[in-house]
Amino acid sequence: MANLFKPKFFSLLKKGFTKKQVSQDMLSGVVVGIVALPLAIAFAVASGVSPEKGLITAVIAGFLISLLGGSRVQIGGPTGAFIVIIYAIVEQYGINGLMISTVMAGIILIAFGLLRLGNLLKFFPHPLIVGFTSGIALVIFSTQIKDAFGLPIEKVPSEFTEKWSLYFSHLSEFNPTALIITLVTIFITIYFKKITQKIPGSFVAIVLITLAVQLFDIPVSTIETFFGEIPNKFSLEWPAIEWSELSLYLAPALTIALLGGIESLLSAVVSDGMIGGNHRSNTELIAQGIANMVTPFFGGIPATGAIARTATNVKNGGRTPISGMMHAVTLLVIMLFVGKWAKLIPMSVLAGILIVVAYNMSEWRSFLTILKGSVFDIIVLLTTFLLTVLVDLTIAIEIGVVLSALLFMKRMADSGTKGLFSVDSDVINEYTEIPKEIGVYEISGPFFFGSAKHYGELIRETGFKSKILIIRMRHVPFIDATGVHNFRGTLCLLLGAHIKIYLSGVNPEVRKELVKGNIAQMVGPEHIFDSFDDAVKAAKANLVEEPHVTSHRECE
Secondary structure, three states, X not given: OOOOOOOHHHHHHHHOOOHHHHHHHHHHHHHXXXXXXXXXXXXXXXXXXXXXXXXXXXXXXXXXXXXXXXOOOOOEEOOHHHHHHHHHHHHHHHHHHHHHHHHHHHHHHHHHHHOOOOOHHHHOOHHHHHHHHHHHHHHHHHHOHHHHHOOOOOOOOOOHHHHHHHHHHHHHHOOHHXXXXXXXXXXXXXXXXXXXXXXXXXXXXXXXHHHHHHHOOOOOOEHHHHHOOOOOOOOOOOOOOOHHHHHHHHHHHHHHHHHHHHHHHHHHHHHHHHHOOOOOHHHHHHHHHHXXXXXXXXXXXXXXXXXXXHHHHHHOOOOOHHHHHHHHHHHHHHHHHOHHHHHHXXXXXXXXXXXXXXXXXXXXXXXXXXXXXXHHHHHHHHHHHHHHHHOOHHHHHHHHHHHHHHHHHHHHHHHHHHOOOOOOOHHHHOOOOOOOOEEEEEEEOOEOOOOHHHHHHHHHHHHOOOOEEEEEEEEOOOEOHHHHHHHHHHHHHHHHOOXXXXXXXXXXXXXXXXXXXXXXXXXXXXXXEOOHHHHHHHHHHOOOOOOOOOOOHHHO
């Protein structure tokens, strides 16, 4: 456990912090806290929960992730990726169901860390990640059209096509003032960084436009219109748990855990590249799990590492977890003393901020690049993207992972098939002169269930044309149970037809499996060679000998 859970903060604390670094980290934390303020509110509102829940999450989860995490500079809190999931869970199960799902997700994340799955989550294929990230971006954008245009719609349906159908039917009723505010917000958010990068454009947009709306009494919807007063205090909450219904929350909890784990580790990897560091992935997962287990009891929502805020932290000089903890403290102070005025923020301002977030999340350049690549990658990308947008993120991730695995196996099987060749190949003739009575077949790639049947058919086809068959296995990294079973059946047929079998280039791991599967005994240990040349010499020498006859017992 000690090796699995080693928070960076305590490791750095033993070495000691310099006064200069602490000052830099605290200043960076304040800046990141200001950056996180509008995002925390916007993500909560877009998720269908009250704005203070976003602030509570950024404060509590943000502090715990920095204190206990495996990254020096990770900033934790609510993120745009969770909007779709949270909205769906709240709509189906209510706030109580969201609390239970988040706590369960925290437990799953801790289990991931304890099982050392930190590195495994990094192997999710890039097209899958881009597919559901781009899908989430489009869904976030579509959820903001109502507030961006000030449409008089009470209830927006969750289904993508129904949502847009409703928008178009009410488009003639849009509020020009709301649309102007949205466009001005987008403009300030994007271009204010040309003036200074110390203060985020989204924060400036909120302050300036909220003041203008109040001073000139501009008729637009505000946070107060939908949520009333915003509490500026914490309260302990306990979900009503029906133990018999816990299985209902397993799918959403797993989605939260997978998405949270992937996003936090991606953020940690990106920040490692920026500071030349090396995060501890399993510690990071455990910290994310603890944060998600604790935060819901104070009214928070799911949290993970936030790539944009983490990058902002690094660019402002943050180099230790102190900056992440200071970001949480800054938000706490704002929530306690200024939060009551957050109710005055126009909804169209939040819509403008989230439209920019959706654009930044969309990864459209990566999307287009993948579309120009392999057909397998395109299938994974489009399937995950369309399922995320039109069906459900949970299903998108589940099917995306399964589809990626199946297509990977298909590619491995195809690459192995392409590596098969027989005696008349020019490549073989480079080695030595081989009599026509000797057939040669090479297996290139893993001998697993995805390729075992095809391998067996091709080996039989070549074997029945020869008196002796040499099977080259130098490029076989492993063989699974299906491979052993099919290989044994194929060799039994060939041995029963009095065809001698020689194996060459068998690595120790594969040889071990062949011994366990009785294949080494069937072929004869003396017919297994390390080099192809030795196998050819032995085959030539044995051409005139009586064929090896296998017994029925050997082929059972």
